[in-house]
Amino acid sequence: MNPETLYFNGINGTSGDYLLSPMTPEEIVRIALGEELSPDQLNELKWRKFQATAAHFGVKYGVDPTSLAEAGWGVIFTHDADPAIRQALSELLDYRRAQATSIKEQRYREFAAADGYHPGESKQKFLSRHGAGPGAVDPDKVPYYLLIVGDPETVPYSFQYQLDVAYAVGRIHFETTEEYRKYARSVVEAETKAFLRPRAAAFFGVRNQADRATQLSADHLIKPLIQKMSETVPEWKIQDILAEDATKARLGRLMGGDETPALLFTASHGMGFPKDSPLQLSHQGAILCQDWPGPLKHRGVIPSEFYFSADDVKEGNDLSGLISFHFACFGAGTPRLDDFAHMAFRERAEIAPHAFVARLPQRMLGHGALAVVGHVERAWGCSFMWERAGEQLAVFESALCQLMNGLPVGLAMEYFNERYAELSSDLNVELEEVKFGKIPNNLELAGMWTANNDARSYIIIGDPAVRLNLR
Template identity: 50%
Template sequence: MESAADDRFSFNGIDASSGRPLVPDLSAAALARLARGLPVDTDAIELHELRASQPFATAEDVDPRRLEEAGWAVVFAHDADPAIREALAPLLAHRRAQASAIDDRRYREFLGPDAHRPGERKQAFLARHGVARSGPVDPDRLPYYLLIVGDPARIPFEFQAQLDVQYAVGRLHFDRVEDYAHYARSVVLAETTHISRAGLTLFGTRHPGDRASELSSDHLIGGLHAALARTRSRCPLALVPAADASKARLARLLGGPDTPALLFTAGHGVGFPADDPRQRDHQGALLCQDWPGPTWSRPIPQDFYFAGDDLAHDADLRGLVAFFFACFGGGTPQQDAFHPRGQGPPPLLAAQPFVARLASQLLAHPRGGALAVIAHVDRSWASAFHGGRSGPEVEVFTSAIKRMIDGHPVGYAMEYFGSRHAELSADLALALDEDSEPGLAHDRELADLWTTSSDARNYLVLGDPAVRVTTNNAARA
């Protein structure tokens, strides 16, 4: 029989306006009811069925690790400011030279009438450009690597997630045109002057009595460290002890003297109500070990968390890829995606959807920005890596990180999460179709499938999906 603890599902997020969890622990029964009221991702199911016979997203004779074979494209919003394209010109010229080496069709710019249109979903966008909605990617029709440039209010997060089921997709959105120029310059410089950093660093908080951080520290950070320490990679691996995971220590890893090639963090992201003036700047900031833990039941000061405006003016982030496991670490949707159908309009999480400020400021730092930030849109779940009675499940995280430190493009490495989302969505659809068994065991199965499928879907790459971790020892395919 499952214990009461086994029946609890935990979020990694704290409401900074109150000091309480963004969402309290939920039971399997409550989540099963929610799963029964939400639509299943049919795009993911279709991809899962396709990959039963075609294990890779690209056609059989296309190597997704090689840009000249897989291709690269940029997708702008329909009303994009021409100055944004001009600011990105160095990056676009750099990618054109790489992607069009075999065939000019493998470099594309979707601008003007070809750009993404308001309300356009994946199927309509592909059909308008003569591309099949499913099947292996043919880079002569639409390249495998796609960079979306636009505000999520114009090009929704959902469109990115739909494309990401089949393609390797990243996004850029900044409030200032000059930030696009900063990012373009950082990527071109990193790739043409071979800027590299040593190693992978794991950073995770652990607050006694706080179940979510205990799970992420013990099972995600601990599981990753154990698995990666067993690999034969020559990439140096560093683990920051939870007791040392302070804001000051994180500053040394984000542009300071200890900045690695790949930084993986796990812990709480801070959130705010939609009407809080701090939401836009601080939502998704990383709560550090400075927070005393669940005994703190009042508003959380910025001294306890690391936000975008905590980045030092002289920070040097060149060559960094950051992976944040934290609620809202990548961005915030406008509406609550966990609201069952038939129960009125979904509550608003924000006035407009937005990219997390910490992530965007890491990418656009004027002294040299990060190559990419991988993070979560919406809230993240401990069940992403802790499968209840089955114990820790970190293989998807481990595999993606191994692929990155071996020098493969970040978007290609994240295909593990797309495959996981596709597989779990198919399993969830089957479980819902056979939803006739009452009781905790079946509720637990539905809750597990729905939370892990949703979690895998909500990771996104911010930045160019074709960038690579530039460790001193990373192999080049």
């Protein structure tokens, strides 16, 4: 086994093969050399990298990002959104309005109708229409916390990625107005009622046999995080569910059963399906559990008994107050076109009939969960392993500590946004030098490119202002 080979998460549910075979650094570099950033994107990312050295996050100096009254809260609808959706969310909108307007009225905004998102609109054009430019967030112009309401085919993931560089952004999209209403009620009740979750976090780490990807995530992500969280937040009960214990049945007890924690972190393969599969829209991004015996002992179709999908969140499951983080391919959603760059200058392949939010987090939010953090597209092991430097967990640790100390999920995810900005700026410099004759270090450049794609692809499904309500 080549120690420099890069391994990727994700299993094809129809064939049992890996969604993406292991690749050498040289193969990754050939793809990376097709990457380009627009000048606007590059300037924004350079600003964000510079800003990361300051003592504040995305908001301007003097604004407390933990306070909605100071940082503000807004919701972005499409210009032609169904008014019934706004009505279904009214309980949440009224609640956020009361919080955000206690100092200034304009710190609560509803971007709808003519002010809403327009087809094909870039982040910068949207902000410019509302008086905001690049740089630190001024909540008197556009609020810091922004909830996108709409499917990712209509409001693209690319818009969300770029908006998230400076703002705290989340997204919700459901199939029915009743699901919107239930989610709104869940958030308001979690923040206003007496129901409190105990300070318990569960780390669920699959480690399939003869599978390098899950061996890496179990040994170098889940295990070290368990140890570090136990040391950093000793008042929390940290539960480890690893390897042979990380079964579908056990995950069911953590997903609305008798072991449901306040914070759940899973690391596994995510299920993937071809665009013509009847299971793609319902099961893509499902969590492949320890029940899968691994690539050597199982070939062919992956049965649903091996993975946890939206179908397994039953009517009686209560996920109230939960925030969940899923390290898995397609765990948050799927774009219509392959985001794996330009695949050595070829046209981007269509991998789904349309972009969509993964059904598992949708179902979880419909059963009381406050937010789910996950990947759009593939998950990459370089999230936590950096070439020869080994484990790099500071971003994960920092985000989890923020959550466990009761800060909003959108603020906690700023650590991932800063990592994306730094990696993108550095990657652009490296690629520019290679174009002008520099001979690249293939391992270093491949790691930088995959880490950049990974850092960009974490998104929040749910309101970015939610926080754990703890005993």
